[in-house]
Amino acid sequence: xxAHRASRRRGRRRPSWAPxxxxxxxxxxxxIVLLGGSAEPPPVRINTVxxxxxxxxxxxxxxxxxxxxxxxxxxxxxxRLTIPRMGVDAPVEPSGLNADGTVEVPPMDRPGQVGWYRxxxxxxxTGPAVLLGHLDxxxxxxxFNRVRELRPGDRIDIRRQDGSGVSYRVRELRxxxxxxxxxxxxxxxxxxxxxxxxxxxxxxSGNGHYTDNxxxxxxxxx
Numbered sequence: 001x002x003a004h005r006a007s008r009r010r011g012r013r014r015p016s017w018a019p020x021x022x023x024x025x026x027x028x029x030x031x032i033v034l035l036g037g038s039a040e041p042p043p044v045r046i047n048t049v050x051x052x053x054x055x056x057x058x059x060x061x062x063x064x065x066x067x068x069x070x071x072x073x074x075x076x077x078x079x080r081l082t083i084p085r086m087g088v089d090a091p092v093e094p095s096g097l098n099a100d101g102t103v104e105v106p107p108m109d110r111p112g113q114v115g116w117y118r119x120x121x122x123x124x125x126t127g128p129a130v131l132l133g134h135l136d137x138x139x140x141x142x143x144f145n146r147v148r149e150l151r152p153g154d155r156i157d158i159r160r161q162d163g164s165g166v167s168y169r170v171r172e173l174r175x176x177x178x179x180x181x182x183x184x185x186x187x188x189x190x191x192x193x194x195x196x197x198x199x200x201x202x203x204x205s206g207n208g209h210y211t212d213n214x215x216x217x218x219x220x221x222x
Contacts, residue, residue, distance in 0.1 A: 070193045070220065071124045076162035078123050081114050081131060085154045086146040092131065092158070094118040105132060111142035120187065123158045124166040124220070128187060128194045135200045135210065144199035147173070147214050156195060156218055168195045168218035175201050175214050186215060193220040 078092045095104045095115035106113040114133045121127035134142035154170040176182055186196050195218040202212030 070126050071122075075122050075124050076160040076164065077118065078116050078129075078131075078158045079161045080159040082157040082159070083150070083154070085150055086144070088143060088146075090114050090133070090143050092116050095132065106134060106143075108134070108137050111137045111139065114143055121193070123160070123168075123195065124193055126193055127190055128196050130186065130196045130198065132198045135214075144197065144214075147197070147199055147201075147216065150216060155221070156197075158195075166193070167221045169221050171217045171219055173214060173216050175212050177202070177212050178210075181213060182215070185217075194218065195220075 077094055081088060081090050081092050090112050092114045093106070093116070095106075095117050096119070098104055104115070106115045111134050114131050116122075117130040117132065121129045123129040133144040135144055135147070136142050150170050150173055152170055152172060156168040156170065157165060158167070159165045174182070174185070186198065195216075197216035197218070199214050200210035200212065201214035202210050205211050
């Protein structure tokens with residue numbers, strides 16, 4: 001499962017919550033690509049200078065944006081993900097950092113759960129909101145098992161804790177080997193609200209882990 005550390009440095013392409021470009025990016029490659037293999041993946045280190053995860057916005061905050069418009073301030077966290085094409089209607093839980101510096105991910109005994117990386121943008125805010133889920137587990141298919149069925153133009157809906165919601169349109173699906181995880185593509189700055197869905201793909205290696213990542217890129221519906 002994914003793990004990464006963030007830097008406080010500000011840059012045009014790499015926001016403060018994004019993985020560092022050196023060891024952190026390599027660690028991220030190893031961890032995120034192993035998302036949801038048939039065996040429990042080992043934890044992977046991430047490099048960050050943040051002492052605590054970014055604070056979540058209060059659940060009672062009123063909606064700060066109309067559907068399809070970028071939020072200009074804090075928004076409530078996501079609680080539900082719906083993807084009609086995939087038959088997904090799943091709970092979303094925030095993923096922070098473990099005490100050992102690894103990213104919290106959906107537990108293997110909750111294959112239907114999705115994790116939102118809370119150190120980055122929330123759905124609806126400018127930048128890439130990142131959601132992660134298993135492809136399968138030892139017991140069978142998991143929440144993103146049908147990810148390959150997605151097509152450009154498919155709709156993705158996200159409901160927030162305060163009852164508001166945002167919707168995205170799939171732009172493309174990409175697949176990368178774990179040795180070449182596209183850190184900038186996933187975590188780099190964007191001028192618009194975007195969404196990334198990340199799960200595993202490719203074939204199973206000898207250790208029971210998948211070799212690739214499948215990454216869904218989606219844009220906020222105006």
